Structures are given as C-alpha cells and as structure tokens.
Amino acid sequence: MPTRKEILGSVERVVVKIGTSSLMQGTDSIHQPFMDSVAEQVARLRDEGKEVLIVTSGAIGIGLKAMGVVPKPNEIPIRQAAASVGQSILMQKWSESFQKQGILVAQILMTLDNYSDRESALNLNNTVETLLRNGVVPIFNENDAVCIKEIKFGDNDTLSAIVASRTDADLLVLLSDIDGLYDKDPHSNPDARFIPTVERIDESVMAMGGRSSTSVGTGGMVTKLSAAKICSDAGCHMIIASSTAYGVVYRTAVGDDVGTVFVAEAEISKKRRWIKAAHPSGRVSIDKGAEKALLSHRSLLPVGITEVSGTFAKGEVVEIASEGNVVAKGICSYGSSELSKIAGKHSAEIEKVLGYRVHDDAFISDNIALLRYSRRMSIETSLSCSNVQV
Ligand code: GLU
Numbered sequence: 001m002p003t004r005k006e007i008l009g010s011v012e013r014v015v016v017k018i019g020t021s022s023l024m025q026g027t028d029s030i031h032q033p034f035m036d037s038v039a040e041q042v043a044r045l046r047d048e049g050k051e052v053l054i055v056t057s058g059a060i061g062i063g064l065k066a067m068g069v070v071p072k073p074n075e076i077p078i079r080q081a082a083a084s085v086g087q088s089i090l091m092q093k094w095s096e097s098f099q100k101q102g103i104l105v106a107q108i109l110m111t112l113d114n115y116s117d118r119e120s121a122l123n124l125n126n127t128v129e130t131l132l133r134n135g136v137v138p139i140f141n142e143n144d145a146v147c148i149k150e151i152k153f154g155d156n157d158t159l160s161a162i163v164a165s166r167t168d169a170d171l172l173v174l175l176s177d178i179d180g181l182y183d184k185d186p187h188s189n190p191d192a193r194f195i196p197t198v199e200r201i202d203e204s205v206m207a208m209g210g211r212s213s214t215s216v217g218t219g220g221m222v223t224k225l226s227a228a229k230i231c232s233d234a235g236c237h238m239i240i241a242s243s244t245a246y247g248v249v250y251r252t253a254v255g256d257d258v259g260t261v262f263v264a265e266a267e268i269s270k271k272r273r274w275i276k277a278a279h280p281s282g283r284v285s286i287d288k289g290a291e292k293a294l295l296s297h298r299s300l301l302p303v304g305i306t307e308v309s310g311t312f313a314k315g316e317v318v319e320i321a322s323e324g325n326v327v328a329k330g331i332c333s334y335g336s337s338e339l340s341k342i343a344g345k346h347s348a349e350i351e352k353v354l355g356y357r358v359h360d361d362a363f364i365s366d367n368i369a370l371l372r373y374s375r376r377m378s379i380e381t382s383l384s385c386s387n388v389q390v
Pocket of ligand 1: 019020056057058059060061083141142144154155156157
C-alpha cells in the first residue's frame with residue numbers, strides 16, 4: 001500500500017471544510033484562536049506553493065446566538081434569518097484571522113443550481129481561479145438565507161465535495177469532531193478499529209457510516225462517506241480528521257499520517273467531472289442494448305430510450321437509468337418533449353417526427369459520464385471482450 005506521503009505528495013490545491021462544532025471547539029460560541037490557527041497554517045501552505053480554499057459552516061449557529069433565539073425543530077424561517085445574521089459575523093471573524101497573516105479573503109455563497117447550470121458553473125470557476133491567482137482565499141458556505149429545500153446541498157460535507165470536485169482540487173480535508181473512520185461507531189463500541197486508509201469506497205465502507213456523531217452540525221459520518229464518493233469519482237483525495245489534532249490543516253495537506261484518507265480514483269476529464277456533479281433535471285431509461293453501448297463508451301441513440309421523465313431543455317444534464325439503476329449522467333442533445341417523441345425510434349426517423357434533426361444521437365459519447373458502478377462494469381466488459389479476441 002502506498003504511504004500517505006506518496007498518495008498526497010503532488011497535492012497542489014486543497015479545500016478545507018470546517019464544521020460548526022470545529023469552529024466552536026467545545027464552547028458555545030466561535031473560537032477565534034482556532035480560526036487564527038487555521039489562517040496561520042493556510043499561510044504556511046501557501047508559502048509552500050499550495051492553493052487553499054475554505055468551506056465554512058457556522059452561520060446559522062452564530063446567528064441564532066446573536067439574535068438570542070432558539071428555533072423550534074424544523075422552524076426554517078428563523079434559521080434562514082439567523083444564517084444571514086451569522087454569515088456576516090462569520091466572515092468578519094475569518095477576515096480578522098486572515099488579516100493577521102496579510103491574506104485577503106472572499107465570500108462565496110452557493111446554491112446547488114450554481115453548479116448544475118454549465119454557464120454559471122463556468123462563471124463561478126472563473127471567479128475562483130481569478131481569486132486564487134490574486135492570492136485571495138475563497139471562503140464558501142451555502143446561501144442558507146435564500147435556499148429552499150429543492151436547491152439545498154443540505155450539509156457542508158456535500159457542498160465541500162462538490163466545490164472540491166468542481167474546482168479540480170487534489171484534496172478535500174473535512175475537519176470534524178471525530179478523528180476519522182472506524183469500522184463501527186467508536187462512541188458505543190470501545191473495540192472499534194480505526195481505519196487510516198480507504199482505497200475503495202464500497203458497500204462495506206458505506207456500512208461503517210452509522211449515524212451522525214455531532215450535535216451542532218448537520219453532517220454525520222454518512223454524509224462524509226458520500227462526500228468521499230463524490231471526491232473519489234472526481235479524482236480528488238479526501239481526509240477526515242479531528243479539528244483538535246495539532247496543526248491538522250497543514251499536516252493533512254503535506255501528507256502526515258493524520259485522520260483517514262480516502263484515496264481517489266484515477267484522474268477524469270473536467271467535462272465529465274462537471275456532468276457527474278451537476279444536479280440532474282430529469283431521467284431517461286434505456287434498454288439493455290443501449291446500456292451495452294454505453295458501457296463500451298459509445299453514444300446513446302434515441303432507439304435505445306424506453307422512457308423520458310422530468311422536464312429538461314437541450315443541453316441539460318439528466319440521469320441515464322437501466323432497470324431502475326442510474327448508470328450514467330449525460331448532457332442531452334434534445335429537450336424532454338422532443339426526446340419523448342423520438343424515444344424508441346431509429347435516428348433516420350427523427351426528422352420525420354420532429355420536422356428537423358439536431359443530432360443522430362440523444363447523447364453523444366463525449367457528453368456521457370459513467371457512474372462508479374457502471375465504470376466497473378465497463379472495465380469488466382472490456383476485459384471479457386479482450387479475452388474473446390485473444
Ligand atoms: N450552512 C450551514 C451554516 O452555515 C451549515 C451546514 C452544515 O452544518 O453542514 O450554518
């Protein structure tokens with residue numbers, strides 16, 4: 001097994017996610033010395049040529065405290081109001097900590113659809129790249145004040161995984177109140193075994209997730225494991241580590257043995273990374289023949305599509321499912337109403353049915369990203385094909 005230094009030796013861009021419980025460090029308010037220490041470690045990493053982006057939680061908790069209110073369970077408006085109060089205090093605190101290092105910070109508030117729409121995703125990435133080029137540390141949080149359920153990431157573990165995958169980061173560090181992954185919940189199982197390295201996030205690893213361990217944040221181990229999956233699929237390593245570990249931000253980024261590392265799959269293209277991370281606008285179901293073509297990295301023709309659900313425009317990302325399992329995501333060459341009309345038909349009939357023809361394929365192969373399960377199948381398929389040829 002490669003060492004941590006070997007795995008993380010070439011890390012250049014790091015996203016650090018800091019949860020509410022980490023920011024509070026066991027107190028009932030924001031812990032400025034912790035933020036100062038993060039800023040100091042980020043400064044050191046930057047001196048060594050690394051780029052650092054931050055995803056911070058804490059807006060809601062800080063806002064509630066400042067307003068002196070305690071919301072009822074599921075009382076959304078007061079939390080959203082609190083987020084808008086807390087976010088500005090939070091940024092002020094980050095700004096103060098980074099100022100001590102002579103570093104400027106930028107606030108980026110996000111919703112899920114920012115990364116689902118290719119144009120706003122590109123704009124966002126341009127902003128991030130420009131900030132980094134100018135030595136500014138981008139600090140992300142979800143735009144809780146405006147988010148409604150459908151467009152919420154829900155927790156900053158997921159948000160940070162999307163940010164890491166979409167900004168082509170090499171490493172995501174999730175700082176938490178737990179020091180990494182255990183084979184069972186260490187709070188209730190004294191014999192739980194610590195897992196330093198996860199090379200493949202399979203069902204047995206997902207089963208180690210259990211329930212949330214933190215009382216103030218919204219993410220638990222399950223959301224962290226899902227975040228690890230998003231990162232791994234995007235070619236980004238991820239580490240879960242305790243925010244209380246000495247020099248944790250610096251040490252994780254330079255490959256010291258801290259926390260649990262989830263080793264990324266091979267590098268994949270930027271466009272496919274974007275497709276995988278995009279929020280799907282609909283779904284198409286395909287038949288077995290089309291699935292086979294997909295797994296051989298061929299385009300998807302309308303003839304193989306058995307059902308179209310949801311409303312989407314040409315150019316939007318949709319899920320591609322076979323026998324109820326989502327096996328890929330892709331950018332569709334047709335909108336949902338056009339696609340419904342040509343589904344099951346041969347490409348030669350497209351013009352007759354629609355009166356025009358945009359493309360022979362419903363999804364061109366360049367616009368299809370196979371998901372983890374199907375990628376494995378595809379490797380197996382090509383292996384068995386090459387066996388036949390031999
Ligand atoms: N966006 C939330 C906040 O700033 C945090 C969500 C989370 O805890 O993951 O309060």
